[in-house]
Amino acid sequence: MNKKETIERARRAKTKKAALGEDIAIENFVTGREHDPLNSLDDFPEEYQQDLLDAGIEPSEKDRSGSFLQQDCSVVFSTVKYNGLELMSTTDALKEHDWLKDYLWKAVPVDMDKYTAEVELEQTHGYFIRSEAGSKVTMPVQSCLFITTDKIGQKVHNIIIAEEDSELHIITGCSVSHAVNSALHLGVSEFYVKKGAKITFTMIHNWSRGMEVRPRSAVVIEDDGVFISNYILMTPVKSLQMYPTAYCVGRNARATFQSIIYASGDTKIDSGSRAVLQGEGSRSEIISRVIATDNAKVIARSDVIGEAANAKGHIECRGLMLSDSAEVDSIPELKATRKDLDLSHEAAVGKIAEEEIQYLMARGLSEEEATSVIIRGFLNVDITGLPDALARETKKMFDMSLEKVM
Amino acid sequence: MLEIKDLTVEVEGKEILRDLNLNIERGEVHVLFGPNGCGKTTLLMAILGLPNYKVKKGSITFKGVNITDFPTNERVKLGMGMSFQHPPEIRGVKLGDMVNIALGRKEEKIDENVIDLAKRLNISVDFLNRDVNLGFSGGEVKRSEILQLLAQSPDFIMFDEPDSGVDIENIELIGKIISELMDRNKMPSKRKKAGLIITHSGSIMRYIKADRAHVMLDGRIACSGMPDEITKNIMETGFEKCVELCVRREEAGAE
Numbered sequence: 001m002n003k004k005e006t007i008e009r010a011r012r013a014k015t016k017k018a019a020l021g022e023d024i025a026i027e028n029f030v031t032g033r034e035h036d037p038l039n040s041l042d043d044f045p046e047e048y049q050q051d052l053l054d055a056g057i058e059p060s061e062k063d064r065s066g067s068f069l070q071q072d073c074s075v076v077f078s079t080v081k082y083n084g085l086e087l088m089s090t091t092d093a094l095k096e097h098d099w100l101k102d103y104l105w106k107a108v109p110v111d112m113d114k115y116t117a118e119v120e121l122e123q124t125h126g127y128f129i130r131s132e133a134g135s136k137v138t139m140p141v142q143s144c145l146f147i148t149t150d151k152i153g154q155k156v157h158n159i160i161i162a163e164e165d166s167e168l169h170i171i172t173g174c175s176v177s178h179a180v181n182s183a184l185h186l187g188v189s190e191f192y193v194k195k196g197a198k199i200t201f202t203m204i205h206n207w208s209r210g211m212e213v214r215p216r217s218a219v220v221i222e223d224d225g226v227f228i229s230n231y232i233l234m235t236p237v238k239s240l241q242m243y244p245t246a247y248c249v250g251r252n253a254r255a256t257f258q259s260i261i262y263a264s265g266d267t268k269i270d271s272g273s274r275a276v277l278q279g280e281g282s283r284s285e286i287i288s289r290v291i292a293t294d295n296a297k298v299i300a301r302s303d304v305i306g307e308a309a310n311a312k313g314h315i316e317c318r319g320l321m322l323s324d325s326a327e328v329d330s331i332p333e334l335k336a337t338r339k340d341l342d343l344s345h346e347a348a349v350g351k352i353a354e355e356e357i358q359y360l361m362a363r364g365l366s367e368e369e370a371t372s373v374i375i376r377g378f379l380n381v382d383i384t385g386l387p388d389a390l391a392r393e394t395k396k397m398f399d400m401s402l403e404k405v406m
Numbered sequence: 407m408l409e410i411k412d413l414t415v416e417v418e419g420k421e422i423l424r425d426l427n428l429n430i431e432r433g434e435v436h437v438l439f440g441p442n443g444c445g446k447t448t449l450l451m452a453i454l455g456l457p458n459y460k461v462k463k464g465s466i467t468f469k470g471v472n473i474t475d476f477p478t479n480e481r482v483k484l485g486m487g488m489s490f491q492h493p494p495e496i497r498g499v500k501l502g503d504m505v506n507i508a509l510g511r512k513e514e515k516i517d518e519n520v521i522d523l524a525k526r527l528n529i530s531v532d533f534l535n536r537d538v539n540l541g542f543s544g545g546e547v548k549r550s551e552i553l554q555l556l557a558q559s560p561d562f563i564m565f566d567e568p569d570s571g572v573d574i575e576n577i578e579l580i581g582k583i584i585s586e587l588m589d590r591n592k593m594p595s596k597r598k599k600a601g602l603i604i605t606h607s608g609s610i611m612r613y614i615k616a617d618r619a620h621v622m623l624d625g626r627i628a629c630s631g632m633p634d635e636i637t638k639n640i641m642e643t644g645f646e647k648c649v650e651l652c653v654r655r656e657e658a659g660a661e
Contacts, residue, residue: 318497355494358456361478362488363508363554373507377498377537 003101006110010120013111020299021241021270024212026118029153029184035074041067044076048148048177054404055173055206056397057144063389064171066129068143072152073124084135084166086128087143090157093128100128103159107190107218107247115214119155119188126156126187131166131197138387140169140202147176147183147211158189162197162225169390170199171397174213175206182210182238189217193225195250200386202230202394204401207237209265215242223250223279228385229257230394234401236265236296243301245274248282248311255284260379260398263296263326272301272331277311277341288317289379292326303333304343311341319349320378376402407432407562407600408453413464415452422448424625425464430562433597435588437611437633438604440622441645446604447491449622450564453602454488455481468562487560489551491567495539501550502534508557523556527583544571552583563587565603569610581613590615608637621649629653 001009017023038044041059044052052059061067066080066087075089086093094100110120127143147154162168176183185207193199199219207213219227227246246255257273275284286302304313319328332345352374360370379402383391408430415423422445430436440446452459453466455478465474473481502516505523516534524534527549536542542550548568555563568584569577589597605611611633619636620627623645629636629652639648 353494354457356496358478359490359494359496360507362454362456362482362490363504363558364479364482364510365507366479367477373499373503374496377496377503380498 001105006105006120009111010117013117014114014121016111016114016117018113018115018214018241020243021214022239022268024184024214024239026114026153026184028151030151031122031124032072032149032152035071035076038069038077041069041077044069048146051146051175051177051206052144052173054401055144055146055175056171056202056204057142057173063139063393064142065137065139066141068127068141070125070127070145070156072147072149072154075125082137082139084132085137085141086130086132087141088128090126090128090159093159100159103161103190103192104157105190107192107220108188108216112216115186116188116216119157119186119216122155123157124155126158128159129168129170130161131163131168133163134165136167138167138169138390140171140390143170143172145174145185145187147180147185149183150180151182152180153184153186155186156188158187160189160199160201161192162194162199164194165196166194167198169387171202171393173204173206176208176211178208180208180210183212185211185213187215189215191217191219191227193219193221193227193253195222196224198226200228200230200390202386202390203232204397205231205233205237205240206235206401207233207240209236209238211237213237213240213242215244217242217244219244219246219255221246221248221250221253221255224252225250225254226385227255229273230383231257231259232398232401233260233269234262234404236263236267237269238266239268241270243272243274245276246284247276248279248284250279251281253279253282256385257285258287258381258383259289260381261288261290261298261300262379262402263290263292263298264294265296266294267296267298269297270299270301272303274303274305275313276305276307277313278307280308281310282308283311284313286315286317287381289381290317290319290328290330291322291375291379292319292328293322295323295325297327299329299331301331301333302345304335306334306336306341306343307338309338309340313343315345315347317347318378320375321349321351407469409467410453411465411467413452413466414462415448416460416462417448417458421462422625423452426626428620428627430600430602432600433589433594434617435590435601435603435614437616437619438602438622439608439619439636439640439645442606444622445625446622447566450488450566450602450604453564454478454486482560485561487555487558487563489548489555489563489565489568491570493539493547493551495537497537497540499538500535501538501553504538504554505534505557508554524553526556527553528579529553545573545576548572548580549576552580552587555587556583561599563599563601565601567604567606569605577610578613581610584610585614608640611637621645621652623649
């Protein structure tokens with residue numbers, strides 16, 4: 001598909017409503033002014049530093065193999081410290097690599113809905129990350145998409161490629177300044193995990209009450225490739241709808257999605273993960289934990305589609321209700337199209353058991369402390385597949401965001 | 407240490423304990439026998455102050471403080487501890503986390519302090535990293551409970567059926583640690599701790615020397631005496647006959 005055709009398809013989809021989620025009037029959001037580039041992340045204005053930290057971004061760049069920061073619609077910082085690793089804005093990458101155009105809209109259809117169409121037609125950067133064949137950098141790359149201006153519409157297209165037998169770890173944070181009352185984030189992310197490669201993608205969404213968010217992500221995993229996604233959302237958001245999809249096309253391709261959502265205030269979330277098992281012996285695991293409090297409404301979806309021999313998929317979703325005016329709608333789906341495969345799911349939604357509180361009180365905790373320990377435990381998913389240092393870091397980031405809401 | 411006076415307790419509107427009296431002095435271990443459903447567990451839960459166990463009448467005094475209206479954690483702070491028979495599973499909360507909580511520490515790490523305690527019960531680091539009580543066998547539940555008590559080190563400990571579901575190899579180990587927890591390895595004058603053990607089978611009592619035994623029937627303590635004697639009577643004649651013997655002997659003594 002050439003550029004002209006792509007644009008044509010995008011134009012035709014400009015008014016196409018998304019299958020899920022409330023419809024957003026994109027025209028209410030603007031591009032805003034350009035921001036000046038930074039010499040280092042430390043130069044980022046003081047007032048935003050805490051928001052950066054909350055999104056898991058390390059301003060000193062300690063223990064990071066590269067850093068990327070986009071403020072509103074401008075890329076203000078991008079640097080990479082390791083050979084074998086590329087990191088830059090998608091716009092620059094398309095200029096540098098002629099072949100990259102073949103990866104655009106390969107995993108996510110450009111005419112999926114009006115949001116993907118908008119990103120094609122009005123794209124404002126996004127990041128390109130690539131690990132070269134055989135390179136294994138266990139230190140993570142950090143990237144942050146940050147909104148600092150009211151009424152802004154951030155429309156990014158991210159491309160992430162792990163070439164054959166390479167390993168790529170990414171921490172990405174999406175954050176918004178507390179001064180912003182209303183803004184839109186549209187983010188298309190296309191991941192390509194080549195033969196024997198591995199990508200771990202740890203994403204922290206640190207949104208605020210006025211944010212409308214529509215990520216569109218898909219992953220293509222080849223033979224023996226591994227993709228692990230860890231998603232953390234602890235702050236309120238006006239409206240978030242996403243349904244990232246992993247296509248396990250190769251033999252023994254593996255996809256894992258783990259998401260932890262703490263929905264509070266008037267948050268509306270429709271979030272799911274989908275795995276399509278097309279490669280022989282491919283496997284997927286979808287784990288989600290959702291806590292709903294106040295008036296939050298959450299639809300937690302998960303879907304495994306088994307199409308190949310010896311495919312194996314498991315879904316485990318749990319919801320915890322902390323309020324009578326909150327709502328959790330847990331929708332696990334399994335679809336099998338042949339006999340030699342194995343798909344399963346377990347789903348549960350409940351409240352904190354009195355018995356558990358009493359047990360902890362019998363060890364000396366107050367009722368309040370006991371409740372907090374149980375909530376912590378409920379959200380505590382053991383993150384597997386991350387290098388030790390990154391796993392510790394992720395745990396720390398998780399604790400930090402939990403600290404904020406509890 | 408513990409003084410219970412005329413205690414009447416209701417559970418879900420049903421009276422389970424009636425005018426119950428019990429005194430346990432510092433350094434003493436008491437054992438409580440009785441058939442299923444006689445109210446043994448209710449007594450322990452009421453002493454611990456769990457909210458479903460409503461005290462309708464009477465009082466519980468612990469270390470000279472009237473704790474009848476205290477919440478559970480306040481009683482625990484005063485030095486009370488409990489080994490549960492059927493503790494709940496808590497997802498995402500590891501046994502090691504429970505040990506840290508029992509130690510009164512904020513630390514999240516399962517460090518040497520925790521591991522050293524665990525070693526005494528042949529508990530591995532892997533086991534410390536499991537979600538508490540989730541998929542634990544009967545014996546594992548007991549060891550986990552006792553490990554938490556070792557960490558908590560209470561002055562007065564209640565054990566709800568510490569021997570149920572424990573295999574032969576482990577019963578001796580558990581009996582030994584329980585004895586130590588209650589200062590049984592010390593000279594009587596040096597014993598500072600006290601305990602109350604509920605047992606249905608009585609098999610653990612081979613490893614723990616108690617000072618006094620009680621038989622509970624129908625929500626009351628029906629008879630009390632020397633542990634050996636009571637055990638023998640129960641074994642030979644059953645709970646009800648044992649109580650009959652007790653009552654007859656008391657009457658004889660009164661004459």
